[in-house]
Amino acid sequence: MSQSGKPTGLFKNLSAKIAAVPMVLTALVVFVGCSVWTIVYSFTNSRLLPSTKWVGLDQYERLWGTRRWLISIENLAIYGILMLILALVLGFLLAALIDQKIRFEDGFRTIFLYPYALSFIVTGLVWQWLLNPEFGIQHAVRSLGFETFTFDPLYNTNTVLYGVLIAGLWHTSGLVMCLMLAGLRGIDEDVWKATKIDGIPAWKTYLLVVIPMMRPVFITTLVLITSAIIKLYDLVIAQTGGGPGLASEVPAKFVFDMMFVSQNLAQGFAASSMMLVAVIVVIIPWAYLEFGGKKHG
C-alpha cells in the first residue's frame, strides 16, 4: 500500500507496526523461540528442571529404545492411517449423498456435523459409556437373545484402538463432509450434463471425473486431519486413559507425562521434537504443492 507521507524508514507505517507487535511477538517468541528452545534442550540431560548439560543424541537413543514410545508411535500410525482413509471415505460419502438434491438436507447436515461442536472429552466419555460391556451396546444386544455377542473393544488390548477410532470418526467425519460438500458444490454442472449425455454412470463420474477435480479439497482435508491426528490426546485421555496397559498410548500423551508427571523433561523434549519432525514431513510437500507454483491472494 502506498504511503502518502513524509515519514520514512522505521517510522513509516508506525501505527501498523505498533499494532502488529503482538503478532510479531507470537511469531518470534512463541512459534520460533519456544520450538527452538525445546529442540535445543532435547540434547541435554534435563530431568526435573531444564539443565544445560549437553548429552548429544543420548535422549533420542533412549527414546527409540523405550517400549512405551514405540507402542505410542505404532498406535498413532495405525489410528492415523485408518482415520484418514475412513474419514475421507465417510465424509465424501455423506457429502455425495447430501448433494443428491435430497429433502431435509439441512436436517441431515445438522445431524452429521453436531459431534464436531462437542469436545473430545465429551466424545470420549460418551463412547466409553456406549462401549461399556456391562451396560452398553454389548449388554443391549445380549439381552435381545444373542448371548455370546461380544463388543467390548475398549477392554481388549488388540481392539482398543478401533474403539477410539469409532469415537474419533464420529467426531470428525462431519467436518470432512462439510469440506467435501463445499468442493462438490464448486464443480461445474456442465460436467454432470456432459457425462450424462455420454451415458456414464454416476459412480463412475464421481470416481473418474469429480474426485480428480476435487484434488485441492482432498489435499486440504488431508493436511487438516493429519495435523489433528498427530495432536490426538484428549480423546484418549477421556475414553481409555491410554489403557488397557499401554495399548492405547499416543505420542502426545507420552510427551505430557514425561514433562509434567514423571519429571523426565528431556525425554519429553525429544519426543515432542519427533512430533514436530512428523508434522514437517506432512506439511512441507503440501505447502510446496499448494503455494509452490501459484501465488495466493
Add this chain to the structure above:
Amino acid sequence: MADVTANMQRPSPAHASGPKPRRAFSRNNIVIYGILVVLAVYYLLPFYVMLMTSLKGLPEIRMGSIFAPPMEITFEPWVKAWSTVCTGLNCDGLSRGFWNSIKITVPSVFFSIAVASVNGYALSMWRFKGANVFFTILIIGAFIPYQVMIYPIVILLREIGLYGDLGGLVLVHTIFGMPILTLLFRNYFSSVPEELFKAARVDGARFWTIYLKIMLPMAVPIFVVAVILQTTAIWNDFLFGVIFTRPDNYPMTVQLNNIVNSVTGVKEYNVNMAATLLSGVVPLTIYFLSGKLFVRGIAAGAVKG
C-alpha cells in the same frame, strides 16, 4: 451451503445451487435415504443414550438396556452433576467448572479476536516491510504440535507471574487462536474495496480511525463467525486447561474428565452422563443457533484464501 464456496473469495459459480438434476421417485432415492437414515442413527445414538441415561435412576440402569427410555424420569442426576458431585478436593459439582469456563472463555474470545482483527487489518491494508514473513510464520505455527511449545511457555508465564492464573490461560488462548483468526480477518479485509480505504486516507483518517470507524462496522459478520469459532474451540479445550490452571480454576472439560474417570467410589453413570451433557450445552447451543455461520467458520478456517 452455496454460500460456503461464495465466501471463500473464490469466483462463485452461478450454478452453485445444486448438483445434477434427478427424478423425484426412484429406486436410487430409496437407497440414498436408506443410507442417510442409517448413518444418522450412528450420529444421533450417542446423544440419545446420553440423554436417556441421565434421566434414569441407577437401579434402572443396572436392570435395563441403555437404549430403553426411562420408565421413571428423574432429574436428580442433573441436579447432582451440577451442584454436589465431588471432584478431587471440592464437592460443589460442575457449576464451578462452568463458571471457570465462562471466566476463561469470555476474555479469551475477546482478546484473541481483538488482536487478530487488528492483525488482519494491518496485514491487508498497511503492509509494512516483513509483514508477510511474520504472517507466514504464524500460519506455519498453526501446524506445530502444542507439545513442542508448551514447556517453554510454562517457563515464560512463570517468569511474568501468570502461571496457574486465569490471565495466563487467556494469554495462551490468545496466542494459539491468532493464526487461524488472523487468516480469517486478513482474507476478509483483503476483499474490502481499496477505494474505500484510499478515500478515508485522503480525508486524513489514520490507522486506528479507519479501523474503528470504517472497518469494524463493516466486518460485523466476520466477527460473528470468529466469535462462534473461538467460543466453541476455547470451551472445548482440555490440554491448556490442565497445564495452565490450578485445580480450583479448572475449566469444565477438565473437571468433567476428573468426575467421570475418577477411580474412587461407586460409578454413577447417570450423573456422569448428565455432567457430560451439561458440558456440551454451551457449544451445542451455539451450534444450533448459528447454523450456517458455524459451517462458514469451519470453511473459512479450513480453506486458505
